[in-house]
Amino acid sequence: MQVAPGEVVGLIGPSGSGKSTLLKCLGAVIDPTAGHMVLGDQVIYDNGWKVRDLRALRRDQIGFVFQAPYLIPFLDVTDNVALLPMLAGVPNAAARARALELLTALDVQHRARAMPSQLSGGEQQRVAIARGLVNRPPVILADEPTAPLDSERALAVMRILNDMARQYQTAIIVVTHDEKIIPTFKRIYHIRDGVTVEEAGEGRDLG
Template identity: 55%
Template sequence: MRDDSHRVIVDISGVAKHYGEGETRVDALRNLDLTVHAGEVVALLGPSGSGKTTLLNIIGCIIEPSTGQVSLDGELVYDNRWLRSDLRRLRLDKIGFIFQAHNLLPFLNAADNVALVLQLAGKPRAQAQARAQELLDYLEVGHRARAMPALLSGGEAQRVAIARALANSPRIILADEPTAALDSKRAGIVMDLLRKLAEEQDACIIAVTHDEKILDRFDRLFHLRDGRLENDNGDLK
């Protein structure tokens, strides 16, 4: 069950997103409210075109809402306009991304894929490499640190991708179909890892998924249809 004493990490109020105007206007999100707490692992569900990816991208500060407020880790970052001038830095500091395809750079080994994020954030190479090895060890793929992505199994590559998402110790981890390319066993392992990370890092995980075999791993399910939440308080545990 959700512990409401946990700090709010993602707080969205009255968020809407539309494209175009007049007869060509498309409402991707309509006056949506969403609150996610530290330690929670939640899913965004719904048919294609329901607004799941749009919502994930707004939380990730990739897409600008049309209206509303967005607070991330206690900071109001959007209030009918961006309140931060450097969104790239905001993403580096607060948000980790995990995708269906691991998107590892094929010309860098596993450790270098993780360390690159830290170096982009201004960390010295030696410090970045040490942190990368620490994360890979934590995710039990430290022995594959020097392996190139093409030589990693699907499960290993996804763990490296998770390590990369965690490099800067983000409080918000956004996952887009993180288990779609994995079999049931590996999907369960990845979700168990994400839950462990949420609890130990005091972070929240928000995942878009169609993967029915992992739904019991989430604290709450948010169902979207036509840009609206159908229900948003169905605790599973």
């Protein structure tokens, strides 16, 4: 399985097929039992060996977008997005400027000072995407990012992910079984009977 910078690929399969497990391995959350994993030119796993600081790897190299936004309820939108660069040592003003830039790109800048509980589901998901992108990681792992959304909003999210991938040259792996967005992938990894099979997607234009 290989994903290039700026590319958005789909990871699909029936329930229980191991999509999430694969995503956790890719996200350096759990250790794979075998195989190797390379991010850019950095080896992360190699048959039992792994880099020492997986937490820093996740913080600096990997972005996550979840099925539920999981925003920090006691931080406002800007601070939810700016939290990661702040934790990484970026000055507050710079982190917030970067967050605001992303929020603007995702068209939720007008809710920058709102609390998460004040946002709609779509807005929360866009803020979650902004949080995943804010550290400009080379790879973003998205777990069912459109599951709770209707078709229009789901396609909008996919459009954003594609735009972000292009704009920031980020490789995005989207785990989904959402039939609405599967046609938007140009390339799909299908997990079937424990085997990952690469398939060509429709690559439908998102406009």
